[in-house]
Amino acid sequence: MASERFAISIPTDSGQAEAFRTWFSQGLARLLARDGYQEAAAAEPNLQLVLHFVDPKRPRPYRRQAQATFVAVIAESEAPVRDALREAYRVLIGSLGNLMLYVGPVGNGSPGPMGPGRPLEVHFITLEQGHYVEPYEPGREEEFFQRVYYRLKPLACSTLVINNEFVADLEEELWNGDELTEEIGRAGKRLDEMGLLPAPFPLDEVLDERDRRHLNKLFGLGGLSYSNFSARKDATRFWMSASGVDKSRMREIGRDILMVKGYDPGRNVMELSVPPGVAPRRVSVDAIEHWMIYREHPQVGAILHAHAWIEGAEATPFNYPCGTLEMAQAVAEKVRQAPDPGKTVVGLKNHGLTITGQSLDEILERVGDRLVSQVPMS
Secondary structure, three states, rough: OOEEEEEEOOOOOHHHHHHHHHHHHHHHHHHHHHOOOOEEEEEEOOEEEEEOOOOOOOOOOOOOOOOEEEEEEEEEOOOOOOOOHHHHHHHHHHOOEEEEEEEEEEEOOOOOOOOOOOOEEEEEEOOOOOEEEEEEEEOOOHHHHHHHHHHHHHHHHEEEEEEEEEEEEOOOOOOOOOOOHHHHHHHHHHHHHHOOOOOOEEHHHOOOOHHHHHHHHHHHOEEEEEOOEEOOOOOOOEEEEEOOOOOOOOOEOOOEEEEEEEEOOOOOOEEEOOOOOOOOOOOOOHHHHHHHHHHOOOOEEEEEEEEEOOOOOOEEOOOOOOHHHHHHHHHHHHHHHHOOOHEEEEEOOOEEEEEOOOHHHHHHHHHHHHOOOOOOOO
């Protein structure tokens, strides 16, 4: 049984939405309590999960007191949802959430308050711009909340691995990179030219300075970008793209591309080598996933994670957030099961593709002409 705590954060000025928010939050709270999670006040520290209700027109952030707190943002749309990402992705970012549940009426129903007597759709939106839907039909509450809870539960049991330890011990001959970092730069530029590299999300357009400082203090994030690239340097180390950078312009060592030299499970921290005198950026949140794959499969020379798809790829559902130990273990297991772990494609529903190969050049030569931008969402 779990010993973690969860909280529900509902605005005091909910107005006509209060009945829906009470119904929705209590339905999820029952299942959390059944699994042993204890409800606490939203202002308390050391929470594992917070259900944070917001007004999509005026979203307010939930300022966590601990990095390990996952926030599920819940907002209601008065009209049927037509384009969930366009309508709600900025609400997710502006609320400082990990996942969004955007709830709207079904079909051409008239606008107005929602509740248990009305057909609904819950649109799940991830930070990686994943999107999937769970419908609700009146009279089937228990089944509905079970399905929503199934989607939420990974948030309540995940362990983030995003802390970095920077040591200025990178060999001098690598301060300006090598042929592998040049290859990483080429791969990013190639994906951009193919239209498969979403632009970094402009946090400063959504978050004020206080919230950006809060995000940076907890997670070291100064930006939000998509896709990542890595290349094995030797038996224990690999180069990897940084978090929050323009992946089409990766050049500077320690800022755009970093050397990952290990993972310390006791401290739950990724260990990185950087040149002296550099103010480093954090490595991609998927570093723990790449580290697991390289450690187990010496034949893997490079890994590409792209928000793209290949027709015919098996779409495996992964509900864990990126940057968590559980997500890394799930992907590593799929690589382990592949006929050739050194050259495999793992399809991550709502995320994209993780592709292993001899080099990034080899990966793009092998699959580049088959990559498409549409990722399965369901």
